[in-house]
Each structure stands twice: as C-alpha cells, then as structure tokens.
Amino acid sequence: MSSSRTLFSIVSSILICGLLGWKVLNWKSGDGSFQFPNQPIQVVVPYSAGGGTDTFVRIIEKSIAANEKYTQPLVILNQPGGGSTIGGRYVMGSRPDGYRLLCNNDALIAAQLAGIANFGYEELTPVAQLGTMSLVLIVREDSPYQGLRSLLEAAKDNPNSVRFGADIGSPAYFYAKELEETSPGSRFNYISTGGGQKRYSHILGGHLDVGIFSVGEFVGYRSPEGTPKDQNIKAIAILTAERNQGVPEVPTATEQGFAIDNGNSYYWFAPKGTPQVAVDKLQEILDEARQDPTVVAELKKLSITPDYRVGEELDQYLKVKKESLKRFAVSPPSGLPHFPNWVIGIVLCLAALVFLKYGRNRIKISDTDYGNSRLAILIVAILLTYIICLQLGVSYVYATIPAIFLIGINLAEWNKQKLLPVAQLSLLFSLGSEFVFTVIFSVPLP
Amino acid sequence: MQEAIQLLFTPTGLILILLGTSLGVFVGAIPGLTGTMLIALVLPLTYGANPQYALTLLISIYVGAISGGMVTATLLRMPGTPASIVTTFDGYPMAQKGQPEKALGLAVMASFVGGVISWGFLVLLAKPIATLSTKFGPFEYFTLVLMALVLIASIGGKSLSKSLLSGFLGILLSMPGIAAATGQSRLTFGINALNDGFKLLPVLIGLFAINQIFRDIIDLKKKSQTKEIETKGLSLKLADFRRQGFNMIRSSVIGTWIGLLPGIGANIGSVAAYTVAKNSSKTPEKFGTGHDEGVVSAEAANNATIGGALIPLVAMGLPGSVVEAVLLGALVVHGLQPGPRLFGEHPEMVYTIMGAMFLANIAMAMIMGFSMRWLARISRIPSSYLLPVILVFCVIGSFALSNRIFDVWVMLAFGGLGFFLESKKIPLAPFVIGFVLGPIAEDNLSAGLMATNGSWLPIVTRPISIAFLAVSLAMLILPMLKKKGPGSHHEPLVSE
Structure with missing residues (x-):
C-alpha cells in the first residue's frame, strides 16, 4: 500500500512540475507588441450556442482564425437570456479597450422599445453592421390564407381572429405591426410561443395561423414536396424588396401590393469610449472576413445577405431602423391572470398548512x-x-x-x-x- | 442513421462511451455523489464540443451512474445513488449470507436487460409520440404538465402537502426574469442580473451537490456500522438467467412505463417493480432476506426508467426526471430543441442518443464485470481529497454556464435552500420538477389564453386536455381519501 502511495506522490510531483513549466512559459510568451490586438478578442453572443446569431458569429470566427494575417483569435462567450439583455449589459459595463465586443441583431433595438431593456444601442459604440436575414411569412400548406391579401383581409374583417405567432417585444412582433399598418384597420392576435421550433410545431398543429421565420429557418423546416398538405409549411410572402435566390418561388410582399422591405440585421458593438484606433482595426478585420469565399458560401447557405455598413452610414441605418419601429406601441396581452401572485398565494397557503401540521416537531x-x-x-x-x-x-x-x-x-x-x-x-x-x-x-x- | 452509427463507432465515440460509463459507474458507486451532480458538472466541459459527442458522453454517464449505485448498496448497504435504494433490501442480505458475487451478478444482468428492453421501447415509441405531440395545443401541454406536477407530488414523498409546497416553491423561484408571454420583467427587485432569472444548472448544483457535500461534512465522523464485505467479482449462472427471465421482462416494462411518466425517476420505478414482484411471487415472505427476485426486479426497473424517461424528453421536450432536466438543458445549450422537429432536422442527434444508450449498457456490463473488485474499494477514498475538488468543480460548473460570478452566488444560495428544505424533510424532487415544468406550464397556458382572448373554456372542452385534468384531480384526491392505505410503508424510500 505504501509503495503505491509513494508512486502516486512521485507521479503527481512530475505532473505538477510539468504544469508549472507550462504556466511559466505561457506567462513569458505574451505578445509584447503594443499594437491592437495583442490578446484574443472576446465576442459576447447574448444567445445560446447553436442559435442563429451564434452560428453566424462562429462562421466569422473560423475565417479570422484561418487568416494568417491576424495572430489573435476571436473567443466566443455565450451569455444567453433576458431577451439578449444579459449579454448586452455585460459588454456595456466592460472596459472600453476593444477586446470585448457584442454581436446582436435587431432584438437589441426591439428590447429597448418594448421596455425589456433599459438601455439601447446608444450606450454602445457601433463597430459594424454585417449580414441581414431575410424574413418570410409562414402558414400551414392547407391554410385558407394563401397570400398576403387574404391574410390581411381576414385580420381586417375580424380583428384579433388571425393567430400570429410572435413573442411580444421581439423583432418579429415589430415586423408584424408594420404589416398591420399597410392595411389600416387590420389587427392580429399576437401569441407568444417561444423560439422558431415551437412556433413551427404550433403552426403544424393548427394552434397558430401564421408566423415570421428567417429564410434560413424556413428552408430547414420545410418538408420535401409530396408531404401531405396538413403536415408541411408554406411561405406566402418574403418581406424584402426583391425575391430571394434561395427561395425564388416565394413572392415579395411588395409584389402583392404591400410595400414592405425589412430584414433582421446583425450588428457588432464595442463598449462606449472604445478608442477609434481599435474600432478601425476591428472594422478592417470584419471587412476582410466577410469577403472570405468560405464565409460568402456559408452565409449563402443560411440565406444571409452579406451587406456591410460602418461609420456614418451605420449610425444612419440604426437610427432609421429605430425610428421605423418606434411608432408601434407594445401592448401587453390582456386577459392573462397575474401568475406570480397566484403562485405566491398558493405557496403561502401550503407553507401555513405544513407549518400547522409539522411545525411542532x-x-x-x-x-x-x-x-x-x-x-x-x-x-x-x-x-x-x-x-x-x-x-x-x-x-x-x-x-x-x-x-x-x-x-x-x-x-x-x-x-x-x-x-x-x-x-x-x-x-x-x-x-x-x-x-x-x-x-x-x-x-x-x- | 448511418452517420450516427459511424460516429459512435469512431475511436472518439467509443472512448467517450467507455469514459462516460466508467465515470458514471465510479461516481454512482460513491455514496453521496449522484449522477445528476456529475452530469451537471460535466455539461460545461462539453460546450465547445460537437453536440453528438457531448450527448454521447452525457447519456453514457447517465447509464453508468444509475447502475453504479448497486455496488455499495449490495456490499455496504449504502445506496450509491437514490436509484439503488431498493437494491439494499435483498442485495445486502444476500451478500451477508456469503453470496456477494451472486448478488452483484444478478444485479448487473438485470440492469443490462432492463436497459436494453427500455431502449427497445425508446426506439419504437419516440417517433410516434413525437408525431402525436403536434396535435397537442397549448391547453393540452398545460394540463399534461399539471398532471406531471401532481404525479410527482402524490407519489414522490411522505407527505402530500410538503411535496406540493416544494413543487410550488420551485415554480415560484422559476418566475423571476422576463415573462415569456408579456415580455416584461418581474420579481427581479431591480437586480439586472436577475433579468434572466435563476438558471437551472446553478440551481441544481446548489440543491444537490452543495447541499449533499455539507451534509457529508456534518456526518463525517459517523462511521457506518455495517460490516464491509470483500468480493472476488461477480458470478452468473445460465439457470438464473432463465429462472428470472419473466421477472426481468416484467420489471423492465414497469420501469419503462414509470420512467415515461413525466416527473418520476428511477427510485420510484424500482419501488413499483419490487412491489409487483413481491405481490405476484410464490414466496413473498423471502423478499427482504436476500431473495434473488428482489435484486433482479429492483435493478431491472431502475435501469429501465432511463429509456422510458428519454421518450418524452426526445419526443416532446418534457424532462422525465431530474437528470433528464439537465439533459434537456444540454440539448438546448447545443442549440437543439427536442420535439417533433428534432426527428426531421437533426435525425443524427436522435440516433446518437439511442445508439449511445445501447452501447453504454454494453459498456456498463463490461465495466462491472471487469472492475467489480476494485469498484468495491472506491467508497474509501478519503473525503479530504474528494470534497475540496468537487467544491471547486461546483464553482467552475456554475460559472462556465454564462461566465458570471452571479451564477456562483445563485448556486450557493440554492445550496442553503436545499439544506434547509431537506432538514425540514421537504423533498427536493418536486422542487426541481416544478422549477423546470412551471415555466412550460405558464408559457403554454398564456399562449392558450392569448389565442382564446382570455377564455379558459377549452381546458374542459378539448378531450385530451380534460382527460389529463381528470387524472390530475383524481391523483390529488385519492391519497386524501385513503390516507394510510396499504403500500404506504415504502413511501419514505423516495428521497430524491
């Protein structure tokens, strides 16, 4: 027994020495240059790994890692939750040295307008806008609404009768409001069902009439042709000015007489006060990445338009986007009980019951x-x-x-x-x- | 499917299965450490990995951990995990009678058969149930979750009122943050970090790992009074296999179906199968004295709950037990939403889960066969080495989820809460199930009410929904009516 213990002791000592050596070497070999960047750049993704934004950032990250010109990699930090406000707030409070960025989409603007976040993009330094998702309206294939006109007429004739899957305060909610506006008097009944997957099953099950998806999601969810009509989905309109190459058969909303041109864009932000030198360098890195042929191919697969805006143009783009969404009031759903009060009430009752029954022992x-x-x-x-x-x-x-x-x-x-x-x-x-x-x-x- | 099978048979895939199963068996065999804890701690390590490999590792740990508990349960009368509590009834007396090899052999064989039979059910039923579940609207989901909550409260503890209290406390603590239906934050008391509420992982690590570690520290000096038994390995006779065949199949089927019910874990599966085996046995008086039928029924059933519980998880995204809740978290972390779409969009994930479960069962039987003698010793690792390392892992595991110290404080707070609740003999399982299922129930009810403009009527007019509601009410009222009926003596067994 004692010999095995000595052996264990010797092995662990050797391992400790090895690790100490690794640590010392690592400490010495720091990049001594003062040029930005001389350490890895963290990108905070305010969603879970594997989601749309995360997938997008990982494509860019791979391209930068493969580019020999840049020795410092991007490191992705997933901070999901709170309608993307957790990650956003984290970057907002970080040191403005250009080593921590935020990548988010229109959700950042929507969250502020809906009162979910008490901060907006103004509290951050916009670095670049890179990539826009095109959006489509989805119904079940056997739906009575086979076009935008019949859908909006139904919403006008019977307000609140068309069940529209959009989480209140999400970008999709605002896009739907914009749709309502093109046909005055129409009103959708908004239903929060959660992410794309859940919206999809609700539409198939007939619990929702219509929902907004990105083109990438639609292509992924659609079943092959020949599937029974009540088990497949159909895109009735794409909300861009021109038809999308990935889904050329889907007519635009404008073609159907409703002028809408919208998309959900990805933005890169740094904390407020980040030096211009660092912002310029980051823009250079991103600009190079978006022109990488593999990135172009990957984004095409996801039906993301690789548009790119920086500086004055970006500020203007954000401003217009915010103004265009601002005019819509977010109305909380009516008829819902106040769940927390109910649960608190039940907990107090049960606690009293348990205390009366067992409190004495x-x-x-x-x-x-x-x-x-x-x-x-x-x-x-x-x-x-x-x-x-x-x-x-x-x-x-x-x-x-x-x-x-x-x-x-x-x-x-x-x-x-x-x-x-x-x-x-x-x-x-x-x-x-x-x-x-x-x-x-x-x-x-x- | 081919892709999934090829992936599992790559060297990495096989190593992960072996590693996961051995880790699970190892941790399962150490009393005080559970599979839940291990999976919660390993999950952060898999963030960067290929999701198929991540799930392979986690499922293997799950299978290993449920099985590993049998070793100490049989030899030391200390169930390594709550799943093997029932194994102590007959396994330990049999070992005391000088047949530890036979007891362990029977247990390993039963575990293997239970795992494989429930795997068969998983493969057969997952897809049909997933297809069926698109027929479920918000009200059906709401009443189904309600039924699961009542089910765990009425079966899962000594006192219905305490279980219900625990369940509703779980629901309450799942509420802070942004409400899905309204998009407004609530119960955050102005703390911005709370905008996303409490996350499952720190809550689980706190409730189970931290709470258990401090319980172990307090009990440190209480040496076990039971006699330790050495074993040379395990022995298995073909005659045993034949004689126990029917019992094994029956217990496996019971275990699978109990696992299928949302909210109920392996320990209840083994209690149910043990009770049925005893009631239908020709020699019920032998149960509890080292009877082979008892060992077989308990171990077949607890492993069978795994396949059963994976069915609602894969098909509908509803976790069947505490471990499943962590697995659900793992799928979501890797960007996969379980449910009908998983079959269409990521069939390779579904087949990976199924394949990993099957191979892990084989790995489990092999590991048990080869390393039994050594496994019996691991419960003697001094706690002064084990506990500090686990404590640091708890901190890293909570932190790595979102890279913030806030979650570490959440973990500590829930550790304190778990300690307090258990000290008051309030079971923790309903708490976790309430914590996980509460938001699902609320979101669906909200979606339903939004669709009907506030009318509750569909709950009683839709056939599936009223059926679930009726079952929930019946389960709530029946225990009150019969108060101390037969069968109540085994209720205290269920601790997790």
Missing part, C-alpha cells in the same frame, strides 16, 4: 452533531472567501490553490501525514484544471 441537534457543524461552517467560510476573491479578480490558480488546501486540510483535521498529499492535490488540481479548461476545452475560467 422540531429536529433536535445532538452534541456530536454540533462539532461537525462547526467544521461545516468553517468550510462555508473558506468557500465564501474563495468566491469573493474570484469576484474581485484574483486569478483562478492563485485563488484555487489555497482554497483546496485549506478545505482539504481542515477535513483531514490537520493530520500531519496528510499535509503533503493535500498540498500536492491542491497544486495538481488547480494547475491541471486550468490547463484542461483553457487549452483543451477553451472554457473561460473565473
């Missing part, structure tokens, strides 16, 4: 438990200190080594024989996990 803590509770409290304290250190920006390894050592040695009750193994463990694990996470998995650490 208190659990007694015996003396032996007390000693170990103190150990538990001590370890909670160490853990809290550790997390506070990480929050204050202490680097991962320097915070983790003492944390593991202190927790381990306290659990071992300061047993002298365990001092060395616990110390080895703390070094091995801290350095090892940093190596594994940053080099192998490229997951950012605290």
